[in-house]
Amino acid sequence: MPDNPFDLSRRLFLDRVAQAAALGSMAQLAPWAAASAAEPAGRERVRLGIIGTGDRGRALIQNILKTRNCAVAAICDDYAPHLDKARALLPAATPSFADHRAMLDAGGIDAVVIATPLHVHAAQTFDALSAGLHVWCEKAMARTIADCTAMVERSRAANRVLQIGHQRLFNPTYLNALARARAGEIGTITQVRASWHRNRDWRRAVPPGSDLERKLNWRLYRESSAGLMTELATHQIQVANWFFGALPTRVMGSGSICFWKDGREVYDHVALIYDYPGGRKLVYTSLLNNARYGCEEQIMGHKGSIEPELGRIYAEEPPRVPGLQQLRRDVAKGRRRTIPIGGATWFPELPVTTPGESLGWGEYDESMLQFEAFAEAVKTNTPAPGLLREAYHASVASLLGEQAMDQGQPAAWPAALAFAEPQTAG
Amino acid sequence: MIEAHVERFMAMGTRVELHVFGACDPQALLLGRRAIEQVDDALTIHRPSPTVSLNEALAAGGAATIDDPTLLAALIETRAMMTLTEGLFDPTVRQGAPRRAWELDGARGRIAADGPLAFDFGGMGKGFALDCAAAALRETGVQSGLLSAGESSILTIGRHPTGEPWPIGVPHPFAPGEFLAEFDLADEALSVSSTVDASAPGRQPTLRGDDGSPVSAPCTAIAISARGSLAEALSTALMVASPGERARFADRDPSRLLCFRFDGCDAISLVQPGVRTCDA
Numbered sequence: 270m271p272d273n274p275f276d277l278s279r280r281l282f283l284d285r286v287a288q289a290a291a292l293g294s295m296a297q298l299a300p301w302a303a304a305s306a307a308e309p310a311g312r313e314r315v316r317l318g319i320i321g322t323g324d325r326g327r328a329l330i331q332n333i334l335k336t337r338n339c340a341v342a343a344i345c346d347d348y349a350p351h352l353d354k355a356r357a358l359l360p361a362a363t364p365s366f367a368d369h370r371a372m373l374d375a376g377g378i379d380a381v382v383i384a385t386p387l388h389v390h391a392a393q394t395f396d397a398l399s400a401g402l403h404v405w406c407e408k409a410m411a412r413t414i415a416d417c418t419a420m421v422e423r424s425r426a427a428n429r430v431l432q433i434g435h436q437r438l439f440n441p442t443y444l445n446a447l448a449r450a451r452a453g454e455i456g457t458i459t460q461v462r463a464s465w466h467r468n469r470d471w472r473r474a475v476p477p478g479s480d481l482e483r484k485l486n487w488r489l490y491r492e493s494s495a496g497l498m499t500e501l502a503t504h505q506i507q508v509a510n511w512f513f514g515a516l517p518t519r520v521m522g523s524g525s526i527c528f529w530k531d532g533r534e535v536y537d538h539v540a541l542i543y544d545y546p547g548g549r550k551l552v553y554t555s556l557l558n559n560a561r562y563g564c565e566e567q568i569m570g571h572k573g574s575i576e577p578e579l580g581r582i583y584a585e586e587p588p589r590v591p592g593l594q595q596l597r598r599d600v601a602k603g604r605r606r607t608i609p610i611g612g613a614t615w616f617p618e619l620p621v622t623t624p625g626e627s628l629g630w631g632e633y634d635e636s637m638l639q640f641e642a643f644a645e646a647v648k649t650n651t652p653a654p655g656l657l658r659e660a661y662h663a664s665v666a667s668l669l670g671e672q673a674m675d676q677g678q679p680a681a682w683p684a685a686l687a688f689a690e691p692q693t694a695g
Numbered sequence: 696m697i698e699a700h701v702e703r704f705m706a707m708g709t710r711v712e713l714h715v716f717g718a719c720d721p722q723a724l725l726l727g728r729r730a731i732e733q734v735d736d737a738l739t740i741h742r743p744s745p746t747v748s749l750n751e752a753l754a755a756g757g758a759a760t761i762d763d764p765t766l767l768a769a770l771i772e773t774r775a776m777m778t779l780t781e782g783l784f785d786p787t788v789r790q791g792a793p794r795r796a797w798e799l800d801g802a803r804g805r806i807a808a809d810g811p812l813a814f815d816f817g818g819m820g821k822g823f824a825l826d827c828a829a830a831a832l833r834e835t836g837v838q839s840g841l842l843s844a845g846e847s848s849i850l851t852i853g854r855h856p857t858g859e860p861w862p863i864g865v866p867h868p869f870a871p872g873e874f875l876a877e878f879d880l881a882d883e884a885l886s887v888s889s890t891v892d893a894s895a896p897g898r899q900p901t902l903r904g905d906d907g908s909p910v911s912a913p914c915t916a917i918a919i920s921a922r923g924s925l926a927e928a929l930s931t932a933l934m935v936a937s938p939g940e941r942a943r944f945a946d947r948d949p950s951r952l953l954c955f956r957f958d959g960c961d962a963i964s965l966v967q968p969g970v971r972t973c974d975a
Contacts, residue, residue, distance in 0.1 A: 586703060587710035590843055597699055600716055605857045607877055611865035611887045611917070614821075614845035615709050 298447050301438060301642055301653035309338045315644040316342035318378035320369045320393055322355035325407060326384035330358055332637040333382070338644040345372040348484070369393055373400040380647050383407060386487035387494050391416035398427040403647045405640070407434045409499035410664040414686065417664045421657065425691055430646045432653065433660030435507050439635035439642070442628050443508070446577045450512055454582065456572030458512055462552045463505040463567070465497070468560035470529050489533035496535025497555040498667040507663035508566045508577070509543065509551040517543040517551070517666055519681045524674035528558040541670045575628070583625035658688040697856045702728050706735045707821050709845030713828060716839040716856040723835040727828040734824035737765035738816040749806070750813040758807040769816060769823055771801045772924050776819065779948060780932035781940065788813040818931045821848040822886055822923030850884040850923045865917060867962065875962055876953055878919060886926035888934045889915040891957065912956055919951040926950065
């Protein structure tokens with residue numbers, strides 16, 4: 270076993286990507302994956318300044334520290350307890366700041382990592398781009414569709430890399446699943462049924478007597494978050510877009526504050542249908558008071574299904590008749606035994622309980638891998654192809670879903686919001 | 696080593712397995728599968744089909760032309776079995792309305808009903824499909840095979856590869872590992888109808904064909920006949936028949952018929968007319 274378990278993770282990633290690539294045109298399906306598999310350009314590390322050192326920011330720091338080509342060069346948070354926890358993860362000399370603009374002014378970094386509340390993503394991205402820095406930003410991109418679009422436009426105008434955190438794009442199980450789906454193994458995909466169900470209030474503890482409720486529990490308030498849509502659904506909408514190879518044409522949905530009636534403003538229960546060309550659908554639910562079905566995307570074609578979170582692929586072929594399997598074994602041995610068959614008709618209407626086939630599930634560290642890809646993009650000032658498109662479409666779709674629920678009527682996908690890949694010179 | 700070939704697929708709303716033993720034309724199983732899928736396409740009422748079109752044409756009664764040869768063959772078979780079972784097997788849908796009379800002109804492919812009429816071939820479709828598959832397989836030279844549609848409909852071609860009849864054991868529904876009945880089959884079909892576990896998902900209630908009354912007591916009927924469609928019709932009719940009716944079926948048809956009711960885990964034979972071994 271390697272000394273560093275993340276070497277194993279990387280090796281597994283490369284093996285799985287190679288397996289997936291053998292199935293089809295991985296360069297087309299997930300061009301960023303091929304870039305990730307490449308050796309780093311040069312030995313220098315890209316210096317990252319971290320904006321936001323809450324739970325997610327600190328998790329990202331731990332992943333960055335495991336990369337081959339990134340270094341945490343500075344940290345920043347306007348909430349001192351979070352900053353203190355982040356300092357404990359880093360060398361004592363790492364500069365820390367209470368204001369991100371001060372960190373940008375201080376220099377010494379090549380790029381920023383933004384892990385702050387959603388409603389400040391755009392402004393912080395603009396500040397970093399204006400400072401000539403590249404940006405890695407947590408999903409969802411921004412609180413409004415206009416800001417999502419502006420982030421793309423400004424990164425292009427600044428000629429800097431903008432990458433959004435969608436770790437499934439680096440997960441070999443997903444890559445393998447996509448390659449097998451595109452190779453036709455599950456037939457024509459007509460529906461993705463996705464859910465992210467949790468059974469907890471989604472609250473963070475607020476110091477008694479403080480006025481930090483909206484700051485720390487920003488996910489629960491509309492000014493700063495679209496709740497389940499931007500924090501969870503974005504990941505799974507991206508997966509649906511990816512497997513359908515298309516964008517939604519419209520979305521309809523219903524949202525409610527159904528269980529946690531604690532003063533929050535965002536829905537704790539959402540149900541949406543995203544229509545795709547050809548009548549295909551993403552059926553999406555997310556709620557916060559039942560975790561039985563957890564997080565999964567069920568990708569359904571006419572020949573089979575894929576459940577990437579479980580790492581399984583299932584053929585539509587029904588389970589074999591046990592009595593007839595016995596018959597075959599007996600005949601092979603020249604034996605004749607009573608064949609146990611002839612009961613009530615077998616119906617296929619109950620859920621399949623057969624185990625399916627493994628997609629090569631493993632404990633990967635896709636968050637680390639996406640930072641390695643980001644660092645290579647920064648070094649060459651060339652975004653990993655396709656990544657921003659996937660993220661932009663997922664963020665826009667999540668916000669359109671919120672709009673459909675709020676207005677109680679379907680929201681069509683505006684044609685102008687299709688991501689246009691930048692023109693390359695030459 | 697005896698060659699073994701198999702085709703597994705979904706059709707007729709259930710799982711189908713075609714097992715063939717011995718030398719076999721490479722296309723044989725595919726032809727058998729196609730035959731079943733053709734029946735499914737013709738008789739299904741769960742997607743657009745000739746049967747759905749016929750039902751729409753007969754929704755207000757009147758007459759209709761049957762263009763599809765598979766549907767016409769199924770209707771001709773249906774008429775014969777309705778006669779044999781004194782109407783206890785009846786694939787027409789009542790929906791509370793009085794049963795309508797209907798006439799079939801097989802030669803001209805015309806059907807006429809004196810009121811609203813609809814067909815649901817669920818009571819014989821699997822057996823009919825197995826008959827069609829067996830014909831296709833025999834035509835390619837298959838001499839030994841066992842075909843299953845949902846496990847309640849079985850058809851044997853020739854004999855077991857050992858040269859003896861096919862030994863079939865119908866599992867006891869309340870005694871795991873035990874058989875309710877065992878049979879030897881050769882070039883015969885077996886059908887099982889049962890109200891055991893009738894509330895399970897996907898199960899349709901069993902109704903008497905003449906007055907629509909349901910069979911609610913747990914019982915199991917088994918019919919072994921020369922054809923799959925006949926076995927299915929007889930096992931269905933046997934379930935709803937009175938003792939006198941069962942006896943008349945047995946006198947009229949050489950099929951092997953069994954019917955059990957269950958008292959707890961005990962199977963009590965209601966009638967066992969005409970039971971013979973396949974070599975008798």
